[in-house]
């Protein structure tokens with residue numbers, strides 16, 4: 714599988730998030746220490762960016778800024794309605810200080 718470098722690790726605050734464009738998609742990166750998770754940044758309910766919401770680090774969930782749906786940032790699953798469809802996830806590698814993302818998992 715091919716990976717592409719999308720950010721330096723220190724561009725993402727620990728416990729924070731960053732939006733990047735990769736593989737033709739808008740993707741949200743979520744950092745917890747040296748672990749980084751990547752999910753599609755469009756809420757599956759209506760079109761808004763999840764990285765404009767809140768990252769609840771303890772739960773590994775992001776809360777949509779529009780209607781409050783929550784998605785697990787590890788597997789993209791919906792944790793709180795009104796969204797019903799999961800968002801796509803992307804494989805992530807952290808190599809040294811660089812964050813690399815592979816093609817979305819549902820392709």
Ligand code: FES
Nearest residue numbers: 756758759777780
């Ligand atoms: S747009 Fe995200 S919950 Fe409605």
